[in-house]
Amino acid sequence: MSKIIREMPSYYGDYVCTGNSTCFDVCCNAWVIPMDKEAADRFLNYPGETGEYLRSNIFQDDKGDWFINLGSDGRCPFLTKDDLCDVRLKAGEKAQIKICDVYPRERDIRAGYYRLNCLMLSCCEVARIFYEDCGDTLEFIRNTEETDEPEISPELKERTDILLSFRDGLVDAIQKGSFDRNLFEVHESVGSITKILEDAIYFENNKRSEEVFERVRSLLPDSDSMLPFFIKEVPELKKWIRKTAAYIAHRNLLDTFQDGSIEGPLFSVFRSVHILLLIALAIYDDKGSFDVKDMVESMHIFGNIFEISMHNISLLKEIRNRAKDEEYPLGENSEMRPYLYP
Numbered sequence: 128m129s130k131i132i133r134e135m136p137s138y139y140g141d142y143v144c145t146g147n148s149t150c151f152d153v154c155c156n157a158w159v160i161p162m163d164k165e166a167a168d169r170f171l172n173y174p175g176e177t178g179e180y181l182r183s184n185i186f187q188d189d190k191g192d193w194f195i196n197l198g199s200d201g202r203c204p205f206l207t208k209d210d211l212c213d214v215r216l217k218a219g220e221k222a223q224i225k226i227c228d229v230y231p232r233e234r235d236i237r238a239g240y241y242r243l244n245c246l247m248l249s250c251c252e253v254a255r256i257f258y259e260d261c262g263d264t265l266e267f268i269r270n271t272e273e274t275d276e277p278e279i280s281p282e283l284k285e286r287t288d289i290l291l292s293f294r295d296g297l298v299d300a301i302q303k304g305s306f307d308r309n310l311f312e313v314h315e316s317v318g319s320i321t322k323i324l325e326d327a328i329y330f331e332n333n334k335r336s337e338e339v340f341e342r343v344r345s346l347l348p349d350s351d352s353m354l355p356f357f358i359k360e361v362p363e364l365k366k367w368i369r370k371t372a373a374y375i376a377h378r379n380l381l382d383t384f385q386d387g388s389i390e391g392p393l394f395s396v397f398r399s400v401h402i403l404l405l406i407a408l409a410i411y412d413d414k415g416s417f418d419v420k421d422m423v424e425s426m427h428i429f430g431n432i433f434e435i436s437m438h439n440i441s442l443l444k445e446i447r448n449r450a451k452d453e454e455y456p457l458g459e460n461s462e463m464r465p466y467l468y469p
């Protein structure tokens with residue numbers, strides 16, 4: 128027996144998938160949906176016509192992994208015209224694929240005696256709750272739980288204590304504005320951000336996301352001069368960005384336990400915010416205005432690309448050393464970018 132600390136954001140219990148009622152970008156499309164082995168077995172053994180229907184819409188890759196075969200419109204073939212899930216409707220809740228059941232929740236992210244449950248901001252409804260419903264700063268609920276797991280070693284306990292106290296201090300400082308210069312002054316070169324956007328994997332068939340990233344690429348060379356103006360024009364942006372950075376720091380610094388490095392997770396916080404600001408700028412540039420709904424959409428678009436794919440997350444964490452920098456052209460674009468904080 129041992130004790131663990133479980134933490135979750137205060138809004139964790141408020142989330143319900145709004146699916147076919149108000150969700151503005153139902154997530155059952157545009158990405159290759161992997162199946163867990165148990166779900167694949169259930170589909171393969173499901174009897175009758177429903178079984179045939181389930182099997183006719185999945186495929187196996189060269190490595191033997193099973194996926195849902197998206198339609199030519201990019202939609203999951205099990206998504207009905209009313210945006211309901213036909214797997215649930217026809218085969219019941221227990222037949223559901225794990226990722227469909229779990230998303231947007233991330234449960235049990237572990238660090239020593241600590242477990243975090245959180246909700247991915249790529250989900251439209253989670254992002255809406257995050258920016259619209261739950262105040263200007265992040266709040267958390269912490270509970271102690273008894274588990275059957277063995278007691279961790281004193282060394283691991285000490286490492287967990289240090290990491291959590293460092294992370295919580297950072298989150299607090301971000302929320303109080305102590306790192307505004309890091310959030311709003313961009314230290315990444317245009318070349319470096321261009322390379323991340325080039326190397327990232329994108330969902331296919333998501334026209335809105337493609338359009339926004341296209342605009343981000345075209346604005347990048349002038350973004351140094353555009354961002355300070357944008358930040359000044361939309362005063363609420365600072366509180367939204369601080370809160371987002373606090374959320375990402377709170378989540379990503381736990382990766383230090385797996386990555387064995389603090390630099391990568393720290394890089395990911397400030398780099399994520401930079402790319403998010405560019406997405407927000409692209410939406411503002413297109414519309415000529417920017418409100419909380421645009422912030423929700425910006426985070427949704429960012430999260431779809433940079434919150435889920437491990438490949439893309441690793442791009443955010445990549446430590447660019449001198450040798451790597453040589454890949455980027457020297458000159459104006461590789462200079463440290465000027466302050467964006469007006």
Ligand code: SF4
Nearest residue numbers: 144145150154250251
């Ligand atoms: S994005 Fe979120 S709210 Fe929308 S369908 Fe997916 S899980 Fe539900």
Ligand code: SF4
Nearest residue numbers: 155203205206212227
């Ligand atoms: S199987 Fe159901 S929940 Fe999963 S992506 Fe398809 S429609 Fe959505």
